[in-house]
Amino acid sequence: MQFAQSGTSAARRIIGVTLGIMTEPVKLPDDKEPVLRVMPMPADANHTGDIFGGWIMSQVDIAGAVLAGRHARGRVATIAVNAFQFKQPVQIGDLLSFYAEIVRVGNTSITVNVEVYAQRNPEEVEIVKVTEATLTYVATDKERRPRKVPPLPAAGARGNPA
Numbered sequence: 001m002q003f004a005q006s007g008t009s010a011a012r013r014i015i016g017v018t019l020g021i022m023t024e025p026v027k028l029p030d031d032k033e034p035v036l037r038v039m040p041m042p043a044d045a046n047h048t049g050d051i052f053g054g055w056i057m058s059q060v061d062i063a064g065a066v067l068a069g070r071h072a073r074g075r076v077a078t079i080a081v082n083a084f085q086f087k088q089p090v091q092i093g094d095l096l097s098f099y100a101e102i103v104r105v106g107n108t109s110i111t112v113n114v115e116v117y118a119q120r121n122p123e124e125v126e127i128v129k130v131t132e133a134t135l136t137y138v139a140t141d142k143e144r145r146p147r148k149v150p151p152l153p154a155a156g157a158r159g160n161p162a
């Protein structure tokens with residue numbers, strides 16, 4: 001889903017670029033589908049009105065696990081959060097899209113990069129990249145022991161395996 005840029009925001013961008021104070025507007029990735037979309041509610045906010053980092057982390061963990069679980073064809077457990085960056089605050093009512101990509105597959109582990117974009121202000125839609133993280137999951141069997149996973153898919157097929 002992509003929102004058209006309104007006349008006002010286009011004009012603002014032209015002025016901003018002319019003055020050298022703005023970069024190109026952020027767009028949602030058009031070559032892949034989000035594995036998760038969710039809108040945070042007031043109960044997910046902290047006392048300053050922004051969304052709790054812990055809430056965002058749990059959603060990122062879910063998004064990464066969706067892709068890792070698809071690839072592993074079964075249960076996975078998060079073993080590590082390798083990197084996590086809150087790039088911009090998330091606001092109540094932002095529509096968050098989580099894009100996940102497998103970046104490494106080992107014997108039993110799958111490492112996933114997750115990028116999160118917020119769409120806000122429906123009257124004049126703005127897209128902001130709010131979070132980026134890398135997490136590692138381990139495929140587990142019924143006894144919760146690590147089990148072997150299929151090899152890394154070819155480049156270009158890593159975003160959303162069926």
Ligand SMILES: CC(C)(COP(=O)(O)OP(=O)(O)OC[C@H]1O[C@@H](n2cnc3c(N)ncnc32)[C@H](O)[C@@H]1OP(=O)(O)O)[C@@H](O)C(=O)NCCC(=O)NCCS
Nearest residue numbers: 076077078079080105106107108109136138140144145146
């Ligand atoms: C996941 C679990 C079953 C793995 O068991 P383990 O005996 O620790 O596993 P191993 O040491 O054999 O490592 C398994 C894989 O994880 C990788 N791994 C281990 N520690 C890691 C780390 N800190 N960062 C990235 N990868 C790591 C290993 O390299 C190995 O990958 P490979 O098989 O692809 O080479 C176990 O650690 C566990 O149950 N942890 C708790 C999981 C959990 O509760 N998560 C939160 C809720 S989902």
